[in-house]
Amino acid sequence: MEEEPRRLRADAERNRRRLIEAATAMFCEHGLEIGVGEIAQRAGVGRGTLFRNFPSKEHLVAAVVVDRIHRSIDRGRAALAAPDAGQALYDLIDRSIGWARDDRALFDAIGDKRLANPEIHAAHAELMDTLDALVRRAQDRGAVRSDIGAVDVLMMIKGVCEALRSFQHCDPEVGKRQLDLVWAAISTSEARRPLRGGPPPLSALDREPTEAADPGALSG
Amino acid sequence: MEEEPRRLRADAERNRRRLIEAATAMFCEHGLEIGVGEIAQRAGVGRGTLFRNFPSKEHLVAAVVVDRIHRSIDRGRAALAAPDAGQALYDLIDRSIGWARDDRALFDAIGDKRLANPEIHAAHAELMDTLDALVRRAQDRGAVRSDIGAVDVLMMIKGVCEALRSFQHCDPEVGKRQLDLVWAAISTSEARRPLRGGPPPLSALDREPTEAADPGALSG
DNA sequence: ACCTGAACACCGTTCAAGT
DNA sequence: ACCTGAACACCGTTCAAGT
Numbered sequence: 001m002e003e004e005p006r007r008l009r010a011d012a013e014r015n016r017r018r019l020i021e022a023a024t025a026m027f028c029e030h031g032l033e034i035g036v037g038e039i040a041q042r043a044g045v046g047r048g049t050l051f052r053n054f055p056s057k058e059h060l061v062a063a064v065v066v067d068r069i070h071r072s073i074d075r076g077r078a079a080l081a082a083p084d085a086g087q088a089l090y091d092l093i094d095r096s097i098g099w100a101r102d103d104r105a106l107f108d109a110i111g112d113k114r115l116a117n118p119e120i121h122a123a124h125a126e127l128m129d130t131l132d133a134l135v136r137r138a139q140d141r142g143a144v145r146s147d148i149g150a151v152d153v154l155m156m157i158k159g160v161c162e163a164l165r166s167f168q169h170c171d172p173e174v175g176k177r178q179l180d181l182v183w184a185a186i187s188t189s190e191a192r193r194p195l196r197g198g199p200p201p202l203s204a205l206d207r208e209p210t211e212a213a214d215p216g217a218l219s220g
Numbered sequence: 221m222e223e224e225p226r227r228l229r230a231d232a233e234r235n236r237r238r239l240i241e242a243a244t245a246m247f248c249e250h251g252l253e254i255g256v257g258e259i260a261q262r263a264g265v266g267r268g269t270l271f272r273n274f275p276s277k278e279h280l281v282a283a284v285v286v287d288r289i290h291r292s293i294d295r296g297r298a299a300l301a302a303p304d305a306g307q308a309l310y311d312l313i314d315r316s317i318g319w320a321r322d323d324r325a326l327f328d329a330i331g332d333k334r335l336a337n338p339e340i341h342a343a344h345a346e347l348m349d350t351l352d353a354l355v356r357r358a359q360d361r362g363a364v365r366s367d368i369g370a371v372d373v374l375m376m377i378k379g380v381c382e383a384l385r386s387f388q389h390c391d392p393e394v395g396k397r398q399l400d401l402v403w404a405a406i407s408t409s410e411a412r413r414p415l416r417g418g419p420p421p422l423s424a425l426d427r428e429p430t431e432a433a434d435p436g437a438l439s440g
Numbered sequence: 441a442c443c444t445g446a447a448c449a450c451c452g453t454t455c456a457a458g459t
Numbered sequence: 460a461c462c463t464g465a466a467c468a469c470c471g472t473t474c475a476a477g478t
Contacts, residue, residue: 012461035451046463051453111386112427121426128422149419152397158386159379159398166331166378177372178379185405199369202348206341207332232442255470266444271472 016053018043024064032061062117065110069123072096076130086143086191089134093157094179100161110158128154143191156182171204173197236273238263244284252281282337285330289343292316296350306363306411309354313377314399320381330378348374363411376402391424393417 008016022043026034036057040050054060075092082088115121132150139146160178167174173196180195187193228236242263246254256277260270274280295312302308335341352370359366380398387394393416400415407413 009460015462036453037451047452048454048463049461052461055453057452112389112425113386115426124425125422128425132422147415147419148397148401150422151394151420151424152401154425155383155387155394155398156379156401159376159383161379162382162386163375163379166333166382167375169332174371174375177368178375181368181372181376181405185401189409195367199367200371202345202352202370204371205332205344205348205374206335229441235443256472257470267471268444268473269442272442275472277471 012053015043015045015049019045019050019053019060020063020067023060024067027061027064036060062114062120065114066119066123069110069120069127073123073127073130076127076134079134080130080137085134085137085141086187089138089144089153090183092134093153093182096157097160097164097175097179100164142188144186145188148186153186156185167205169207171200174200174204232273235263235265235269239265239270239273239280240283240287243280244287247281247284256280282334282340285334286339286343289330289340289347293343293347293350296347296354299354300350300357305354305357305361306407309358309364309373310403312354313373313402316377317380317384317395317399320384362408364406365408368406373406376405387425389427391420394420394424 019039023039026039026042036050037047039060040047043050050060054063075095079088079092082091110120110124115124128150131154135144135148135150135153138144160175160182164170164175164178176196177200180193183193184195239259243259246259246262256270257267259280260267263270270280274283295315299308299312302311330340330344335344348370351374355364355368355370355373358364380395380402384390384395384398396416397420400413403413404415
């Protein structure tokens with residue numbers, strides 16, 4: 001929580017920024033398994049500089065995750081200002097799911113292992129406070145049932161995001177229906193919305209046939 | 221799909237079995253990041269033997285996953301034989317969530333990346349057929365709403381399992397409520413059940429205070 | 441045919457040498 | 460103070476030598 005007191009030299013400060021930005025972009029594009037060397041290269045610094053700023057790759061991940069959580073908090077606060085609290089919560093879940101498709105392992109990379117990091121923990125607690133306020137406002141409006149809490153909602157959002165990330169190439173309609181199902185679970189019967197589309201065929205989880213699966217990928 | 225025609229020598233067959241069993245146990249206990257050397261050691265063979273039976277670690281994971289899917293199919297078929305189809309589906313989801321807590325990255329490790337493996341794909345298709353039959357029977361009974369499909373249900377189960385896996389040390393009540401929320405989403409209003417317990421406090425996602433978080437884990 | 445462990449390649453991390 | 464790249468450690472994978 002307390003601010004870092006010591007000043008960084010100008011070039012060091014710039015390198016640190018570049019590293020976080022490079023890491024964010026690389027994690028988005030290639031997932032967390034991207035090598036530290038490639039991140040350092042993209043940031044235009046040596047590998048040693050990366051480890052001077054972040055004691056380990058895991059710390060770099062943590063810095064990026066904290067940054068993502070802060071963006072989520074911003075979105076949550078904006079939703080709090082919206083007139084229709086129920087609609088605002090629905091939209092927030094919708095957009096979170098949309099981002100999960102692009103962001104790969106970023107916002108999703110929150111689990112109790114990473115929450116052991118105090119900075120992530122603090123940011124996450126702030127996010128939960130915001131979500132809690134949103135849920136309560138939606139409950140006051142009668143859009144969300146009164147017997148659920150922010151933890152229930154967060155877990156459902158996280159679940160949908162991770163399930164969709166595993167099936168990144170599946171029919172996009174599957175994602176829309178997951179949103180609708182989450183809403184069916186947490187909304188009051190008055191605020192219920194119909195599920196969009198029909199039940200997806202069993203093939204909806206397969207890769208799109210347009211994208212030929214590389215044959216060398218696995219087994220044979 | 222076609223059977224492996226060539227016979228393995230008796231000792232080779234035994235080694236292959238031992239490797240799958242050792243891998244299953246090690247993956248359960250330590251997750252997929254366990255080293256191949258430790259798996260080979262537990263199986264009582266050299267590392268080279270592991271790679272003679274499985275071209276890569278990923279293939280070994282695939283073999284274990286196929287095995288797990290077959291067990292899921294067995295559970296699904298048993299559920300099909302139960303008198304009350306709605307209750308049977310509810311119980312199956314319940315037990316799947318329970319297993320997810322113990323199994324770490326096994327049954328959960330199904331995504332479109334791994335479905336590129338033809339053996340996993342075939343086993344998964346069989347699982348989907350079974351789940352599809354279960355859902356239809358529950359719909360005929362009026363327990364499950366008519367506008368959802370097996371893909372919707374599978375995605376929700378997978379989501380809950382992965383979300384719970386991320387928060388392995390959180391309050392177990394969170395898991396029970398996730399099951400109830402899934403059921404609220406997919407059931408007809410007649411078959412609805414109340415959510416067990418009350419809304420979890422925001423601290424429910426933190427580690428239990430009894431288990432002291434190792435301070436050296438991350439940042440400081 | 442199959443088994444084995446030494447050797448190789450790759451990637452996260454450290455550190456002595458530079459500025 | 461900070462930067463850098465060579466060097467180290469670790470782990471997945473290969474392969475020459477054994478049985």
